Amino acid sequence: MxxxxxxxxxxxxxxxxxxxxxxxxxxxxxxAYTTTIAGIAIFLAYIxxxxxSLQRPPLRTMGETRLWYSLFxxxxxxxxxxxxxYRWILSLSTIMAVVFITINLLKPEIHSTTLMPALQSxxxxxxxxxxxxxxxxxxxxxLIAIYQLFFAKKATxxxxxxxxxxxxxxxxxxxxxxxxxxxxxxxxxxxxxxxYWSWDPKETxxxxxxxxxxxxxxxxxxxxxxxxxxxxxxxVCFVLLQMCWWGINYLPSAxxxxxxxxxxx
Numbered sequence: 001m002x003x004x005x006x007x008x009x010x011x012x013x014x015x016x017x018x019x020x021x022x023x024x025x026x027x028x029x030x031x032a033y034t035t036t037i038a039g040i041a042i043f044l045a046y047i048x049x050x051x052x053s054l055q056r057p058p059l060r061t062m063g064e065t066r067l068w069y070s071l072f073x074x075x076x077x078x079x080x081x082x083x084x085x086y087r088w089i090l091s092l093s094t095i096m097a098v099v100f101i102t103i104n105l106l107k108p109e110i111h112s113t114t115l116m117p118a119l120q121s122x123x124x125x126x127x128x129x130x131x132x133x134x135x136x137x138x139x140x141x142x143l144i145a146i147y148q149l150f151f152a153k154k155a156t157x158x159x160x161x162x163x164x165x166x167x168x169x170x171x172x173x174x175x176x177x178x179x180x181x182x183x184x185x186x187x188x189x190x191x192x193x194x195x196y197w198s199w200d201p202k203e204t205x206x207x208x209x210x211x212x213x214x215x216x217x218x219x220x221x222x223x224x225x226x227x228x229x230x231x232x233x234x235x236v237c238f239v240l241l242q243m244c245w246w247g248i249n250y251l252p253s254a255x256x257x258x259x260x261x262x263x264x265x
Contacts (some may be wrong), residue, residue, distance in 0.1 A: 002046075002049055002050045002053040002054075003050070003108065005046075006046070006104070006105070006108075007105060009042060009046045010101045010104075010105065011037040011039075011045065011072075012039070012042055013042050013043045013101075014039075014066035014097075014098055014101065015039075015092070016035045016036065016039030016042070017036055017039045017074055017090070017093075017094040017096060017097065017098075019035040020032045020033075020035040020036030020039065020078075020094070021029070021036075021090040021094045022093040024081060024087045024088075024089075024090045024091070025087050025088075025091070027087070028029060031076060031081070032090060033078070033082070036074065036077070036078045036081075036090060037078065039074060040071065040075060040078070043067075043070070043071050043074070044071060044152065046067075047067055047068070047071065050064075052068075055128065056115050057124060057128070058234055059124065059125060059128040059129070060115060060119060061109045062109070062246060062249070063104050063107070063108065063109035064109075065128065065132060065245075066100045066101075066103060066104050067104065068095040068128075068129065068132040069097075069100055069132050069135055069136060069139075070100045070101050071097075072132050072133050072135070072136030072137075073093045073096050073097040073100075073136045073139055073140070074093060074094070074097050075136065076093060076136045076137055076139065076140040076170075077090050077092075077093025077094065077140060078090065078091050079140075080093075080140050080144075080166065080170070083166070084162060084163075084166045086144075086147075086163075086166075088115050088147065089140065089143065089144075089153075090200050092143040092146075093140060093143065095145070096139060105234060113210075114246075118257060121188050121191055121192060121236050123184050123185070123187055123188035123191065124188065126182075126184055127181055127184040127185050127188055130175070130177045130178075130180045130181035130184060131178070131181040131245075132174070133174075133177045134174045134176075134177035134178040134181060135174075135241060136174075137170050137171070137173050137174030137177065137212070138170070138171065138174040138178075138237070138238055138241055139238065140170050141167045141168075141170035141171045141174065141234060142234055142235060142237075142238040144163055144166060144167040144170070145167055145230075145232075145234040145235055146231075146235065147163065148167070148227070148228075148231050149161055149228065149231050149232070150166070160227075163233075164220070164224075164227055164230075167220070167231075167234070168217070168220045168221060169240070171213060171216060171220070171234065172217060174213075175210075175213050175214070175217065178209075178210060178213065179210070182206060182210060185203075185206075201248050201251055202248050203246055204242040205208065206239070206244050206245075208240055208244070208245045209237065209240045209241050209243075212233075212240050213235045213237050215233065216230060216233045216234050216237050220227040220234075
């Protein structure tokens with residue numbers, strides 16, 4: 001089974017991403033780009049092979065979505081590094097990716113070829129992938145917020161302004177994918193269950209998360225007097241995002257009632 005080779009792929013990708021992070025800190029941009037992109041390519045190739053092996057999009061279980069999140073975290077990291085040249089972003093994005101990869105290694109799941117009828121929809125893959133891209137972009141923005149709050153005390157005003165703008169830009173991009181994910185999910189729900197929205201626990205938390213990020217965008221763009229408040233709000237939004245993604249699986253209200261809770265088998 002393709003999952004049996006994940007450990008080797010994970011080790012190779014992690015080593016390459018760590019090498020890229022170290023190179024970024026040493027201002028060796030070419031090495032940082034080369035090693036990070038190589039790790040992304042290897043990880044993406046593994047996902048593609050898994051897709052072909054399973055004969056379905058590898059997006060059904062929580063472990064499979066963690067694969068995509070790890071991949072898009074690395075992608076978001078190299079995009080931010082290339083656009084704003086933050087030396088630390090590759091280190092933090094790598095750490096986050098390693099955390100999710102480690103969870104997959106410690107908690108392997110059974111990846112069967114079976115898809116329940118509701119998941120056999122053309123909306124399945126684009127819906128989940130849109131969300132994973134959004135989560136990765138929001139994650140990168142949150143890393144910048146954490147950096148601003150705790151590590152940028154000696155940064156120049158120009159650097160702080162650049163960080164604030166990049167943070168907002170990432171959230172706006174992520175918000176676009178978040179909105180697309182919700183819209184595609186509504187169309188999928190109409191096709192599968194006959195209604196666009198039912199206030200299922202997952203849908204409720206998706207709405208809460210969407211509204212919370214909307215508040216952040218308005219605060220960050222139109223009230224520049226409180227940059228720290230915006231950073232804290234962004235962190236709160238990211239916590240809500242985690243609740244929407246995997247936290248609902250542990251809510252009593254979602255057990256055996258939510259059609260969105262991820263199957264672990």
